[in-house]
Amino acid sequence: xxxKEKVGAVEEIVEQFNTSTATVxxxxxxxSVKQITDLRRSLGRDTTYAVVKNTLTKRATSEAGVAIDDSxxxxxxxxxxxxxxxxxxxxxxxDFAKTNPLLVIKGxxxxxxxxxxxxxxxxxxxxxREVLLAKLAGALKALPTRAAGLFQAPLSQxxxxxxxxxxxxxxxxxAEAAETSETPAEPAE
Numbered sequence: 001x002x003x004k005e006k007v008g009a010v011e012e013i014v015e016q017f018n019t020s021t022a023t024v025x026x027x028x029x030x031x032s033v034k035q036i037t038d039l040r041r042s043l044g045r046d047t048t049y050a051v052v053k054n055t056l057t058k059r060a061t062s063e064a065g066v067a068i069d070d071s072x073x074x075x076x077x078x079x080x081x082x083x084x085x086x087x088x089x090x091x092x093x094x095d096f097a098k099t100n101p102l103l104v105i106k107g108x109x110x111x112x113x114x115x116x117x118x119x120x121x122x123x124x125x126x127x128x129r130e131v132l133l134a135k136l137a138g139a140l141k142a143l144p145t146r147a148a149g150l151f152q153a154p155l156s157q158x159x160x161x162x163x164x165x166x167x168x169x170x171x172x173x174x175a176e177a178a179e180t181s182e183t184p185a186e187p188a189e
Contacts, residue, residue: 006056013052013060016079022086022110024093024120025068028078030102036078039103042092046084052077067114072106086110090124 017023028036028051040049054073061068082089097103108115110123127135 009053009056010060010063013057014064016048016050016081017060017064017066017109020081020083022082022089022108023066024080024082024089024108025072025106026078026080026093027075027104027106028102029076029104031100035100035102039093039096039100042096043080043089044084044092046082047089047092048081048083050079050081052079066109066112068109069107069114077106080108085129087123087126087128090120091128094121094124 031039036049036051043049054077057068057073057077057079058070080089080093093103093105097105105117105120107117108120115123126132
């Protein structure tokens with residue numbers, strides 16, 4: 001029969017899984033307490049980095065309905081529970097792992113779908129939500145300007161063509177007058 005501490009720990013992990021937009025499972029073997037503290041700071045306020053027991057996490061994932069491969073829950077395990085932008089958390093974990101190779105990203109879950117370590121690296125390569133929204137806003141702002149330019153282009157081309165024709169008529173008339181005055185008149189018979 002499980003004791004109250006373990007039941008409480010499982011409930012807490014289930015709650016974390018249910019309220020998180022994404023989770024990233026890592027192995028932290030060999031990292032010092034200072035390094036883990038630095039990692040927690042780099043993840044920001046929207047992400048909780050918790051060291052978990054594998055057996056309790058297996059129970060919690062089955063209760064939460066989260067499908068995680070059991071191979072991810074071997075060795076010393078810590079999970080980043082992301083409540084904010086998953087891209088920011090994935091970038092922070094990737095960058096920390098580059099400077100601290102003892103941190104190993106095993107996989108994770110995003111919107112109920114299990115992710116491999118490679119998929120998390122791909123997410124880390126994405127631009128953040130704010131940057132993507134700014135690019136979208138810029139593109140949407142540029143569309144009316146471009147459309148106005150396209151609509152004005154035929155009008156301005158037509159105006160230039162009309163002006164060129166207008167300038168050409170007097171020049172042609174002058175050339176024609178000069179041509180008729182230069183040709184000698186034929187003698188009348």
